[in-house]
Amino acid sequence: MPRFFTDDIHENTARITGDDAVHIGRSLRMRLGDEITLCSGGMEYICKIRSISDKEVLCDVLSSQKTKAEPSIELTLFQAMPKLDKLEFIVQKAVELGVCKIVPVLTERCVSRPDGKSFEKKRARLQKIAEGAAKQSGRGIIPTVTDIISIETAAKQMKECDISLICYEKGGRRLCGDMFSDKKTVALMIGSEGGFSEREVELCKDCGALPIWLGKRILRCETAPIAAVSIIMHLTENM
Amino acid sequence: MPRFFTDDIHENTARITGDDAVHIGRSLRMRLGDEITLCSGGMEYICKIRSISDKEVLCDVLSSQKTKAEPSIELTLFQAMPKLDKLEFIVQKAVELGVCKIVPVLTERCVSRPDGKSFEKKRARLQKIAEGAAKQSGRGIIPTVTDIISIETAAKQMKECDISLICYEKGGRRLCGDMFSDKKTVALMIGSEGGFSEREVELCKDCGALPIWLGKRILRCETAPIAAVSIIMHLTENM
Numbered sequence: 222m223p224r225f226f227t228d229d230i231h232e233n234t235a236r237i238t239g240d241d242a243v244h245i246g247r248s249l250r251m252r253l254g255d256e257i258t259l260c261s262g263g264m265e266y267i268c269k270i271r272s273i274s275d276k277e278v279l280c281d282v283l284s285s286q287k288t289k290a291e292p293s294i295e296l297t298l299f300q301a302m303p304k305l306d307k308l309e310f311i312v313q314k315a316v317e318l319g320v321c322k323i324v325p326v327l328t329e330r331c332v333s334r335p336d337g338k339s340f341e342k343k344r345a346r347l348q349k350i351a352e353g354a355a356k357q358s359g360r361g362i363i364p365t366v367t368d369i370i371s372i373e374t375a376a377k378q379m380k381e382c383d384i385s386l387i388c389y390e391k392g393g394r395r396l397c398g399d400m401f402s403d404k405k406t407v408a409l410m411i412g413s414e415g416g417f418s419e420r421e422v423e424l425c426k427d428c429g430a431l432p433i434w435l436g437k438r439i440l441r442c443e444t445a446p447i448a449a450v451s452i453i454m455h456l457t458e459n460m
Numbered sequence: 461m462p463r464f465f466t467d468d469i470h471e472n473t474a475r476i477t478g479d480d481a482v483h484i485g486r487s488l489r490m491r492l493g494d495e496i497t498l499c500s501g502g503m504e505y506i507c508k509i510r511s512i513s514d515k516e517v518l519c520d521v522l523s524s525q526k527t528k529a530e531p532s533i534e535l536t537l538f539q540a541m542p543k544l545d546k547l548e549f550i551v552q553k554a555v556e557l558g559v560c561k562i563v564p565v566l567t568e569r570c571v572s573r574p575d576g577k578s579f580e581k582k583r584a585r586l587q588k589i590a591e592g593a594a595k596q597s598g599r600g601i602i603p604t605v606t607d608i609i610s611i612e613t614a615a616k617q618m619k620e621c622d623i624s625l626i627c628y629e630k631g632g633r634r635l636c637g638d639m640f641s642d643k644k645t646v647a648l649m650i651g652s653e654g655g656f657s658e659r660e661v662e663l664c665k666d667c668g669a670l671p672i673w674l675g676k677r678i679l680r681c682e683t684a685p686i687a688a689v690s691i692i693m694h695l696t697e698n699m
Contacts, residue, residue, distance in 0.1 A: 290676040317683050358677040396694065436699035437529040438597045444556050447683075448690035448699065455635065455691045460675035 222267075223249055224258045224356050226363050230282065235259050235268050237278040246273045256283075263291050263361040288361025292319040292459035295406045297382065298446055299375045301328040301413035302335070305343060307443040312347050316354035316364050318450045319459055323351070324378070325369040330415030340369045372421050376428040379408035385430040388412065388445055389422050393432030396449070398456045400431070407453065411446045461506075462488055463497045463595050465602050469521065474498050474507050476517040485512045495522075502530050502600040527600025531558040531698035534645045536621065537685055538614045540567040540652035541574070544582060546682040551586050555593035555603050557689045558698055562590070563617070564608040569654030579608050611660050615667040618647035624669040627651065627684055628661050632671030635688070637695045639670070646692065650685045 223245070229236040237245065237259070245251050251270060257280060259266045265288045268280035298320045300311055312323055327334060335343065347366040355363045370378070379385040383404040387393075388411050394400075401407065410425060417425075422432060435445055454460035462484070468475040476484065476498070484490050490509060496519060498505045504527045507519035537559045539550055551562055566573060574582065586605040594602045609617070618624040622643040626632075627650050633639075640646065649664060661671060674684060693699035 290678075314683050314686075317677060317679050318687060319677055358679065360677065395697070395699075436693070438556060438558055438599065438699075439529075440556050440597065444553050444686070447553075447686050448557060451687035451690040452694045452699070454675070455694070458634070460634075460677075460687070460691070 222256055222258050223251070224260065224359070226260045226352065226355070228261050230259065230261050230266060233282045234271075235266060235280040235282055237280070238276065242273075242278045243275050245270075245278050246275060260288060260361050263288055265361060288359075290359040291361040292454060292457070294401065294404065294453075294457050294459065295321045296450065296453060297322040297324060297406070297408050298450065299324045299326050299379060299408060299410040300446060301326050301372075301411065301417070301442070302331040302333045302369065303413045303442045304333050309347060309350055311443050311446050312350050312366055313354045314447045315450055316351050316360065317358040318447065319360075319454050320364055320450060321362065322365050322367065323347075324367045324375060326372055326375045326410070327369055328372050328413060328421055329418045331413045332415070333413075335369065337368060344368065372424065375410065376425045376430065379410065379425065379430055380428045382406040382408035384408070385425075385428070386410065386433050387417070387422060387425045387430045388435055388449055389432040390416055390434070390439065393434040396433055396452050396456060401453070401457050409446070409449055409453065411449065412442060414442050461495055461497050462490070463499065463598070465499045465591065465594070467500050469498065469500050469505060472521045473510075474505060474519040474521055476519070477515065481512075481517045482514050484509075484517050485514060499527060499600050502527055504600060527598075529598045530600040531693060531696065533640065533643065533692075533696050533698065534560045535689065535692060536561040536563060536645070536647050537689065538563045538565050538618060538647060538649040539685060540565050540611075540650065540656070540681070541570040541572045541608065542652045542681045543572050548586060548589055550682050550685050551589050551605055552593045553686045554689055555590050555599065556597040557686065558599075558693050559603055559689060560601065561604050561606065562586075563606045563614060565611055565614045565649070566608055567611050567652060567660055568657045570652045571654070572652075574608065576607060583607060611663065614649065615664045615669070618649065618664065618669055619667045621645040621647035623647070624664070624667070625649065625672050626656070626661060626664045626669045627674055627688055628671040629655055629673070629678065632673040635672055635691050635695060640692070640696050648685070648688055648692065650688065651681060653681050
């Protein structure tokens with residue numbers, strides 16, 4: 222059944238506007254009475270189409286349930302800026318695997334250093350990729366891709382999570398299930414092509430982050446987040 | 461230190477020929493007396509360059525050790541043929557993560573269906589990608605990308621491994637560490653864009669394969685192998 226996100230659901234009526242409305246009527250050629258799944262804030266609504274136009278699709282909500290595909294943990298990926306195509310890839314895969322937020326971070330060794338303004342356009346594109354991946358993988362939310370922030374700000378934000386991890390190729394603990402018992406919010410920081418400086422790792426450690434190590438093979442900066450997110454989702458029984 | 465693969469190591473003399481020889485002399489501009497790491501069959505040789513030409517580089521072997529980055533298990537990835545760019549991606553990531561062989565498999569629902577002859581050219585390209593990934597990630601072997609085989613042949617080959625797993629989106633066991641205790645060789649089968657037919661899963665089960673399940677989110681066919689290989693390498697303490 223086609224799957225869309227909307228936040229416009231009130232008293233058993235759901236409304237879809239914008240590109241999705243056009244897509245439902247024109248590309249999918251859906252008709253009055255057809256069923257559709259709408260997602261909003263981790264809930265899933267089975268709906269029946271009541272009216273279609275290019276401007277809006279109105280639906281009656283038939284039933285609702287918590288989206289089963291949402292993981293039990295809220296994992297935020299703090300990703301040091303790699304080249305843009307790699308970030309696109311990371312966003313798509315991280316969303317499929319269950320992260321709830323992706324925060325691009327500027328570190329000393331980032332080769333790609335967009336300023337806030339030039340990143341804004343890119344952010345819109347990355348958010349579209351996140352939405353596509355959320356629809357395709359059956360997520361109950363559209364994970365957010367935030368603005369780019371400094372590692373100092375990132376370290377402070379990570380502190381807010383129940384557990385905070387930084388992947389460090391020079392060593393750290395192996396990921397293990399015990400790290401996550403009774404933890405709801407998880408922060409994971411991954412480096413860019415050049416990794417982190419020692420100062421940056423110390424900064425994160427001072428904010429409570431635990432260095433973790435992904436083993437002896439040198440992983441590319443786009444492989445490390447996918448591997449780490451997969452392992453964390455497995456250790457927390459979300460995979 | 462630059463890292464190359466060669467099988468031509470005899471009595472403390474190592475020889476590199478072909479493109480790598482040209483690369484060492486011209487691109488890297490290495491000189492007599494420079495040190496270089498050579499890999500062969502899971503061993504790592506620290507060598508000193510004795511002579512350089514475009515045809516061959518001769519080296520004295522100074523010391524040798526088992527490559528620490530090689531995993532303790534031999535994991536073969538049986539991958540149902542996706543579109544070629546996705547297979548390239550899977551080969552690169554699977555090699556970084558530690559698989560020892562990638563076997564492309566033709567299944568009922570493969571959209572991409574190259575015949576043996578047209579695949580031969582592609583195989584050469586995939587093997588190059590495997591070699592690049594092996595060098596970059598510090599592997600001790602160059603994993604092989606084999607010819608494309610039928611699922612019937614694949615099921616029989618999987619039987620040879622100590623444990624054989626097939627990812628099935630309709631359900632199976634979760635991956636767990638116990639599956640791999642005392643196991644040296646592991647076969648992992650992953651579907652293409654359309655997944656497997658029931659008949660194919662039954663065929664693999666008849667050959668002893670255990671269906672496994674990667675959770676409630678629908679993973680793309682290139683994400684599933686990366687996630688599964690990461691989790692298996694973690695469960696076997698190779699990551």
